[in-house]
Amino acid sequence: MKPVLESAGLDGWIIRLFEVIDEHNLPWLSALSHRCEQEFGDALVDLVPSYTTLLVVFNPLEVSPQQARAMICRILADLEPEDSTHTGEIHELPTWYDLSVGPELQRVAAQAGMSVSDVIKAHSQQVYRVFALGFAPGFAFMGLTDPRLECARLDTPRRLVPPGSVAMAGRQTAAYPTATPGGWNLLGRTTASLFDRNREGFSLLRVGDQVRFVPVSREEFEREGGDARPMEPLA
Template sequence: MMKISAVSEASVLVVFSDMVSPDTADMIAQSVAMIEQESDLFVIDMVPSYTSILITYDLTRIELRSFMSRLNLCLQKSNECGQLSSSSVVIELPVYYGKEVSLDAEEISRHTGLSFDEIVSIHSSQEYRVYAIGFAPGFAYLGNTDPRIHIPRKSTPRLSVPAGSLAIAEQQTAIYPKSSPGGWQVIGRTPINLIDFNRENLTVFEMGAKVIFKPISREEYIAMGGEISEALLEEGAHNV
């Protein structure tokens, strides 16, 4: 059901589906890669999301009708390529699920009726897909979490969520790449810096990639550069 429509004189929206799914993520990632290869499209920027891509092009070098025609041909070519190359990309991230950093362990257990050990086992045994990247550089929306651990966002967001915090909300999970306000339920923390200024998109994540979380011990977490502040120890103590 792919549809291309103009949203301004210098931008178009390509909608691939009305459903969020791994197949849709594959189509979007493949299309982004194909569009990046087409120099005669004169693309300035692309913003991929769950089911669409917002594309801005250079209006001084190509007019709307020509752009949409060339873009359509490019996307048809992308569709004919079949399976997505980036779908084979697997990103494995170490996560410490310890009480000092799993700030919402008690709330998640109370909501789900599961022990926190069960929650960690369920969360870390799932393979996730990058459905969108946004909110902040490096913040990737990953799905889908197991229905057994679905939980709403916090009614009152935290003013500051520590960088590297792994959290869940509804059917999604994500890592806060830097300290920022946030309302997701914090389940653990990774010592890995997700911001990479050597990459074009500034993050280790890419659309359509698969993500796996590997539980690590407190000692491994600290050895890999992870930090546990006194503030986290105090808040974590109230949540166990």
């Protein structure tokens, strides 16, 4: 691991710890986040972790870019990964897998040489780690999926993806917290409330959490308030 610091303007540094997405990156990124919180104190504005980097945003009226860089270098000099037994919260998201709300189930199955039922089984049996939040409030990038399911994004993104839609792209998976455009492969829909302005922190999922998608029937899905209206054809 050879960390690289990249300037993000007068109030930020991007710390690049890794070049490849891997679940073993997370203990290092979590440790770095916590050390930055301690080191910067009240001068810290925000921390934005991703699969391989951490963006540190600070108050330039309290800390200059040069001082911030020196602080980060001190942290990196003796950084150690967090205990791997720390797992964050565990979430089970009830999910209705069906072609009417997961129109790319067939696409993923065809590419993997599997049946739709086997795709559902492979996706739902995996326990995923939340690596980053972004794109939209409450949108959690999770991984890694079963390598057999790896599938590229759609060539033409949808203009609107319904909230709760469970999707995957590459070896990442996620659930759309709100209605937004999107180009990931839709597999189903969850009843989980992923973003709530009345919830502390707003987002149900946080970096480091573990997630499993639990298959439910249409009846269970609707009983829990799920929207079973089928997807509009892809324009």
